[in-house]
Amino acid sequence: MKEDRISYHESVRKMYEKIKKDNMTNIWDRYEAQGMGGDPDRRCPFCQAGVRCDLCSNGPCRADAEKDKRGVCGITADGMAMRMMLLRNVLGASTYHYHTDQTVKTLRATAMGKTPFEIKEPEKLKAFSKRLGIDTSGTVEEIAIRLCDFVEEDFNRKYYEPSRIVEALAPPERKEVWRKLGIFPGGIYGEMMLATSSCLTNVDGYYASLAFKAMRLSLAMAYQSQIVNEYCQDILYGIPRPHTMRVDLGVLDPDYVNVLPNGHEPFLGFAMVQLARKPEWQEKAKVVGAKGLRVIASIETGQEMIQRWNMDHAFYGFTGNWISQEAVLASGCVDLFACDMNCSMQIDPIYAKKYKFKLVPVSELVAFEGVKERVNYVPEKAEQQAAQLLQMAIDNFKERRATIEPVTNLPMKEVLVGFSTESILEALGGTLDPLLGAIKDGTLRGIVGLISCTTLRDYGQDVHSVNVAKELIKRDVLVLSMGCGNAAMQVSGLCTLDAKKFAGPGLKSICEKLKIPPVLSYGTCTDTGRLADLLAAVSNALGGVPIPDLPVAAVAPEYMEQKATIDAIFALALGLFTYVNPVPTVTGGPNLVKLLTQDLKQITGAQLNVEKDPVRAAEAILSHIEAKRKKLGI
DSSP: OOHHHHBSOHHHHHHHHHHHHTTOOOHHHHHHHTOBTTBTTOOOHHHHTTOEEOSSTTOOEEOBGGGTBOOTTOOOHHHHHHHHHHHHHHHHHHHHHHHHHHHHHHHHHHHTTOSSOOOSOHHHHHHHHHHTTOOOOSOHHHHHHHHHHHHHHHHTSOTTSOOHHHHHHSOHHHHHHHHHHTOOOOOHHHHHHHHHHHTSTTTOOOHHHHHHHHHHHHHHIIIIIIIHHHHHHHHHHOOOOOEEEEESGGGOOTTSEEEEEEESOOHHHHHHHHHHTSHHHHHHHHHTTOSOEEEEEEHHHHHHHHHHSOOOSSEEEEOOOGGGHHHHHTTSOOSEEEEOSSOOOTTHHHHHHHHTOEEEEOSTTOOOTTOOOOOOOOGGGHHHHHHHHHHHHHHHHHHHHHHOOOOOOOOOEEEEEOOOHHHHHHHTTSSSHHHHHHHHTTSSOEEEEEEOOOOOSSSSBTHHHHHHHHHHHHTTEEEEEESHHHHHHHHHTTTSGGGGGGSOHHHHHHHHHHTOOSEEEOOOGGGHHHHHHHHHHHHHHTTSOOGGGSSEEEEETTOOSHHHHHHHHHHHHHTOEEEESSOOTTTTOHHHHHHHHTGGGGTTSOEEEEOSSHHHHHHHHHHHHHHHHHHHTO
């Protein structure tokens, strides 16, 4: 594949050449091989349009709306496309909530004094508990346990019993809309049951009904899974606050023992950092000939970590997002790859054998063919498990360093990370007024939440995300970046103070005044909920302006997997203009496409927008923002 189809990042392109030289299978060649007729992006037209189904033994079936060709069961092309979308949403919601379940379990064990962690943010614990209506008397530990009890009870609420978490956290205007539409959710587990049961053959094949069930599920996920997860992680590990962080593949030094916690859950990553900062563990690494021991952040686990904790000699930096994975592993610098609940690839064992590193699943969700060693995370054993992993890495160093020729002198830069609602408020003097003032007077035209993955569809890794972000900041739109797309912004340099040179005059002036980048590193994919809470605060500060009327948008230039699809559905339920690329696999259902791209304006106030060209995408987003400014009279 050509350079622009490999990656935006020089470091990854360089490593691709190394991987090819080593005759290793890799994601770029595998992607190209899936194409048809010499076009890497061309697939089966029925599959690409979302109108192919194999859920029952009468299939696989294909549907064609123009000919009224239906599945054997009678389902239309619209129903077929939306049913598969809803099933993807269930997968995304389920995986998000697995993370939340582990976080709540960790908070409870910490409150009971059974983990190496502590409650770092007691004031946030009290404030969040108060918002949920929980008694905040007694010790911090007692409040934490009450919080765990409350949220777990709500998770298990029946789907027909309204969620108390959504009731407490969502904006009043949105709750009224959701009740009128019949999509105010119950507990997340009940919503997943309702959704999956509806997708059985010959149960619910009506595209509109399935779309509304998807929105119900997304609301339960965003408030119960995402917000609870991130706020509980803040309570445990600290609220994200701005600080510098080393990023890109140059953080990998072959002369150190390098341990990479990888995935989406930061628990064992933080536990390993706490140990690696102790002199005795650094000495253990030096005994085997290494210069020291480093924990290197990777993918979304890494994002959770770097947003909250400062870099130092032991917690050294961050590599990149999931498509960087084979490039990282082929560097010859990795001693242990600890894989939690998401974003570790089934090709990793082949890389472990070739480049002599330990591949260790640390979640019961993760398994690799031929890999038998595992350390499933248990909160009460976190310190013991972290020590076990670090020792495995140290024991690996001698063989790896003696037998593998590493790649060195890869790029590295320092960026500003750690923005959150709280830290943005702190930067603004404790109130949103300066930000709102800048929007009202036109210095800023609006705000975009860039909630993206990374994919090879249509472009190389991160190419489209970076180009869309550049087009937006050029137009004086502030970008809050989340998900794997956050790594794209960081590694490309858009999260540096120097990136103000890419911004329009208004945004540039804000950057200079507040000493912030034009793209704020705002977290991971689970921070979609945090963004929704920020928008609710903006709405409230403006006197209750409905969220659909705000000059804001949700942007996913490179969505990839099932968690991203439910994020997009949530944005539509919230009432946001939602730009996505690649084109979703629903185009075979014309009525469904009309519902998502046109009719939702009159239902939730939202609109789905698709566009491959970054300039036209940015213009459509800005046009929406300007229309909302005009409606507000600003």
